[in-house]
Amino acid sequence: MKTINLLNLTIEKTQQNLRNREYTAQELTLAYLDKIKETDSEIQAYLNLTEELALKQAIRADKMLSHGEAQPLTGIPCAIKDNILVAGEKCTAGSKFLENYIAPYDATVIEKLKNQGAVILGKTNLDEFAMGSSCENSAFYPTKNPRDLTRVPGGSSGGSAAAVAADMCVFALGSDTGGSIRQPAGFCGISGLKPTYGSVSRYGLIAFASSLDQIGPLAKNSKDCQIVFEAIQGKDPYDSTSNDFPKNEKWLNIKNLKIGVPKEYLEKGLDPIIEKNIKSALKFYKDNGAEIINLSLPHTKVALACYYIIAPSEASANLARFDGIRYGELIDSKQSNDILDVYLKNRSLGFGPEVKRRIMLGTYTLSAGYYDAYYKKALKVRTLIKDDFAKAFEKVDLIIGPITPILPFKIGEKINDPLSMYLADIYTVSVNLAGLPAISIPCGSADELPVGLQLIAPAFEEETLFFAADFFEKNYYL
């Protein structure tokens, strides 16, 4: 078998190598499958491999390549978070409930990847139903951070981030409800994009909180994120919140860029060692001619509280469908006395503690007597958060800050204290509440652990993110 160097292989580089016939898509696919078998017993990024599908797609990709029909993702091996449906393959969402669930159709993003001839290697681990920030809430096993195996890879798309960081795929898809793409990308030292709400179809994504969920790429750099984003975005009749992306052909120049720095993002709570890296990144932009403008997003402090009402409320409704009747059962319902017993037993066995906690929290905040005080109030606060950003973007093109207040933590360190785990999402949730696009890119390291930088743009202005991120990646480390 051909030896292929998979180290830091980007989409652009792979495209080149495939087109120059340095190797075929089939050879590359086998090399990745081998690498996974060799490495993943330690990292545990994957839940299932989809070898048959991968080889079938690789054969198709080789045909496309030899017929001169190659598209940007033809023959590119990727990994898919296991809450996105791939027809005929298991889709567990990291839950016991769906341990044996076989997806009956492809998510729209998967159909798009398949049509381009992308090679799907397997399904990656996640916090159960995407609820968590460490991948420890997976019902199967925790994934480890490839940069330090004693630490978490972040979550919920921790498997996808670890697979990219450990060169077990070229890129991966994840989903981001409150930071689930950006935070693990930051923890694993790679790039991750949370697109504008509605720019990528959610059809075939197992719903967590529908007004916040968005599918996006995790990749080795921002250019790769852009390539994948362009492949998966667009209006889909199966997701009525999806929209066609209004391409703003903007003439971007670093010297004209106005970058906003919210004072709330650099306040108490941020690890000083991370703050140092963020400030150095800001200085870099400034030295290159960008204008740095200090501003305020006054409702940043309440965004997390707002999120932890809205997300569980929506989750409690979305997860009501798991009743032990339609999507598989965990106890033999024939042994139950009545239908209520079937629901109770299946749901109690099927969901893990974090999912139960959120279902109950959401049920509580939506229940009679508490709806106005919690849910309704949170919807109003959401308006304030959205307006904060709108006001800021009247003055700046981009907002920059940290991804997380803390460095990747030890496995087991926060699992028994849900609130301290939630606080890891403090800089990411407001972006979902406002529906904005944001990208996480590596910004050096601290104590030998990766630090992530977050860039936030106005809705549908991913272009600005890609420009500023690419400029940073190409020049910062020179």
Add this chain to the structure above:
Amino acid sequence: MISKDDVKRIARLSYLDISENELEKFQKDFSDILDYVNQLKELEVANVSETANISFTENVFRKDEEKIFNNCEELKNLWPHRRENYLEVKKILYNEDN
């Protein structure tokens, strides 16, 4: 601090059975989280409108046309109990004799 009875009541509304030893942990976690989200109570929002979703689209209409889904059999195979084309579930209506 939320009471144990409250936790039990919410669990019931959520169709979850919470065991006695889970109860204490849920009670503590719940109280912590509610204390944290209660900071919203201090905000004055009487004149603020609600944002229930952030969708950038207006109403979306489509023609009411039939589309054939080809994988019905695979969908039905996911049902734990079926009789031909019926999903078999526990009965939900009772009379006084049974």
